[in-house]
Amino acid sequence: MTRFLVVPQWQGSPAARAMLLAEGAEAIAGDLPRAARTPVEVPVEAGESLETGIRRFSALTRVRDAVSEALAASSEPAVIVGGDCSVAVAAIAHAAGHHPDLAVVWFDAHADLHSPQTSVSGAFAGMALRAVFADGPWGPASVTADRVVLAGAREFDPAEEDVLRSSAVTHIPADALADPATIADAVAASGADAVYVHVDLDVLDPAVLAGVSQAVPFGARGEDIAGAVRELRSRVPLVGSSISGFAPATPDAAVDDLGTILRIVGALA
Numbered sequence: 001m002t003r004f005l006v007v008p009q010w011q012g013s014p015a016a017r018a019m020l021l022a023e024g025a026e027a028i029a030g031d032l033p034r035a036a037r038t039p040v041e042v043p044v045e046a047g048e049s050l051e052t053g054i055r056r057f058s059a060l061t062r063v064r065d066a067v068s069e070a071l072a073a074s075s076e077p078a079v080i081v082g083g084d085c086s087v088a089v090a091a092i093a094h095a096a097g098h099h100p101d102l103a104v105v106w107f108d109a110h111a112d113l114h115s116p117q118t119s120v121s122g123a124f125a126g127m128a129l130r131a132v133f134a135d136g137p138w139g140p141a142s143v144t145a146d147r148v149v150l151a152g153a154r155e156f157d158p159a160e161e162d163v164l165r166s167s168a169v170t171h172i173p174a175d176a177l178a179d180p181a182t183i184a185d186a187v188a189a190s191g192a193d194a195v196y197v198h199v200d201l202d203v204l205d206p207a208v209l210a211g212v213s214q215a216v217p218f219g220a221r222g223e224d225i226a227g228a229v230r231e232l233r234s235r236v237p238l239v240g241s242s243i244s245g246f247a248p249a250t251p252d253a254a255v256d257d258l259g260t261i262l263r264i265v266g267a268l269a
Contacts, residue, residue, distance in 0.1 A: 002079060002269040004032050005070050005091075007040045009063050009083035011047055011056035014123035015213035015247065018084070024211065024246030025083045027254040028261055032081070040066050042083070052137040053116025054124050064090040064138075079268050082244030085112065086128040088198040089138060095196045095240040096142040102239070103147040103192030104132055105183055105232065107225060108200040109216040111153045111160040113169075118159035130163065145169050147190045151183060151228075152203035155216045174203070177224040180231035187236055194239045197229055199264055201245040211248035211257045222260040229267040241268040 006029040008022035029037055047059025067090040080091050096102045112129035119126050131138040133145040146168035154174055176182050187195050202212040205219035248254035
């Protein structure tokens, strides 16, 4: 049975109503098998930056350590159910520790390529992908940039565009995801022998899924994401995954979106 770590972290988000992300994680968890769910405790308090330039950094490090400990408790891969997307950083580090030639596929409407020096908000979610392949206050890099695939991103700040131009990160636009082989081909070209997949739900078009904090038009369809993941895992072992970014406005609105979300979870699991 697939195991799910439920991590209702909200402290990494720049959104004004970031607590909705905790509620979204719990809503997804409610539709998963009870026996397969492991809750990871998230601090109630916001936390302090500790002079890192990252808001709420002290709370984020507590969650990072708790996720790492929960992953180490079993050799079976897990699906992380967040919260904000920075919950994936610790999980990717864990997977890379076991698979040195790991690739990372990061589905997201936003690039998440900021550093503490370039971020206006100081929110770690906007730095999460950068933290995967660059050293920083969060710790050492887990993978090299040439094994990172950013998929579906369509909103970039100038500093993020600079990182994308100067690094070996592969960017695949949302409209290319209709071909399920596109992601698998990019991972195969990296030479990776294992892959971690992260899905921030704002990669989807707002007409497909409404319950996100920062919707961006012209996104992907749910079936495109699920199809790309299924094709990818038929060619490269999937050794970890995460899904995040669900922020339903109301419980009734959550019900409307859960069908699409669970199809993606099914592809990851």
